[in-house]
Amino acid sequence: MLHNRSSDVARTLITVGAALQELPLIDEAFRQSNISWSKARLLVKIATPENEEAWLERAGVVSCERLGLEFRGSEEGRPPREDGKGVLTVKFPFFTKLAPLGHDFLE
Helix, strand or coil, X not given: CHHHHHHHHHHHHHHHHHHHHHCHHHHHHHHCCCCCHHHHHHHHHHCCCCXXXXXXXXXXXXXXXXXXXXXXXXXXXXXCCCCCCCCCCCCCCCCCCCCHHHHHHHC
């Protein structure tokens, strides 16, 4: 079990490290201890070079938990919403049996 945990940690470090090379503002904030490791991990999943400044500003004024909620309510490449709210994508499984014509219509 320890081996799997070590692999997960190593994979996370490599993934975040690679992402930080593309996000210099977030990288600098993390190196200066202006944001935590937890916030850095969240930010690299959603921030892009075009919106990293906006996400970094948001991370500076909300808790890590709140940032995670806003992150889940957004999409990669989009800046944070000004009101801090996000519309979560809710998906429901849908199973049905249809005749071919009904199937074509649904698609």
